[in-house]
Amino acid sequence: MFGSQPLAERMRPRDLDEFCGQEHLVGKESVLRKVIESGNLPSFILWGPPGVGKTTLAGIIANKLKRPFFHLSAVHSGVKDVRETIEKAKKQQFFNQPNPVLFIDEIHRFSKSQQDSLLSAVEQGTITLIGATTENPSFEVISPLLSRCQVYVMMPLDEKELMTLLDKALKKDIYLTKYDIRIEESEALMRVSGGDARKLYNALELVVSSVTAETGSEVIIINNDLVLRYVQKNLALYDKGGEQHYDIISAFIKSLRGSDPNAAVYWLARMVEGGEDPKFIARRMLILAAEDIGIANPNALLLAQSCFEAVNVIGWPESRIILSEAAVYLATSPKSNASYMAIENAQAIVREKGNLPVPLNIRNAPTKLMKDLGYHKDYKYAHDFPGNFVQSSYLPEELKGTIFYDPGKNPREDEIRKRLADMWKGYYDYNR
Secondary structure, X not given: OOOOOOHHHHOOOOOOOOOOOOHXXXXXXXXXXXXHHHOOOOXXXXXXXXXXXXXXXXXXXXXXXXXXXXXXXXXXXXXXXXXXXXXXXXXXXXXXXXXXXXEEEXXXXXXXXXXXXXXXXXXOOOOEEEEEXXXXXXXHOOHHHHXXXXXXXXXXXXHHHHHHHHHHHHHHOOOHHXXXXXXXXXXXXXXXHOOOHHHHHHHXXXXXXXXXXXXXXXXXXXXXXXXXXXXHHHOOOOOOOOHHHHHHHHHHHHHHHOOOHHHHHHHHHHHHHXXXXXXXXXXXXXXXXXXXXXXXXXXXXXXXXXXXXXXXXXXXXXXXXXXXXXXXXXXXXXXXXXXXXXXXXXXXXXXXXXXXXXXXXXXXXXXXXXXXXXXXXXXXXXXXXHHHOOOOOOOXXXXXXXXXXXXXXXXXXXXXXXXXXXXXXXXXXXXX
């Protein structure tokens, strides 16, 4: 009914003036637009969520600068494909001609060896690399390659931009313009798109095609109930690029924090079946181990770190077993956010009080002048005292007695609280 090309492809913009969103990058006075218009294009990485125009923007740039354009997907390409493409790029180079553009979609899925194979070509100017990633390039792109690339952050489209795209499709698409389509309510379309233009267009096309197939009517009134009825019935149960991605990882983390291993393993299975990146799951468990378990079980952080390293070595699908073991361990561990709250409290005081002076007795004194000024004077070396402890002042005078770390209510930190109360009696009130 609507041809072989999906609506998102039919509506793909062809130049920067048609491009919707990312004004901070491609607006009239923006940094990337100025770079493009100068013709001196560096290698760079576009980092942002799905459906915000990373692939489209790369194509527009290559077309505007009249450069040969090579497109690889990290999901389907290996080192051999990269080297063959670089060889083709070399053959495209002529005297004083600009470098061909090599666009690599989902570059974060390239292994270290695959990324290594790009280095010399980028460094020698054989190609101008444009990478696209939904993951933080600081974690997913090797340092030598990252240091040779600019990183530009792309943002989810806001409601105004999504409505602009919607209006454009209804007025210009070769198929949709054959119908009398009226938007009575748009909240559901906005919600299911989650700032993703592709999902917006997919949802719109799904609703229109479903209504026309069922009723044969050329008048279509789109409201929230209509959208949810067709979209919820047809969309996949898990979409790692959309709203459910965030809902399910949130459910997973809250289940771990809530000490429910059964729920944690269920949400883990949902992510595994949905094709989630195992490193993303392992990284979130690392954060939880420090933030929500902390000193209550210090081994949790070690196990989470081992899990993260192991999934990089083992690969898929066996990594799911390692993730499950780590999830069950973290879920069944005692919980404490005391260390997390300690740094939160300390940062709040730093922001409020500014840079308070370091007490003279604990300042470094490498020169005679510093010693004469009282630096390091009366410092008490803990190991010179029984039990390797002596009460001394380590905080700025204004913060004397302030407790930032308040031990949690669990067996390990109960012992820590008692020990601190005995050691710091009269200075910190740990028995409050």
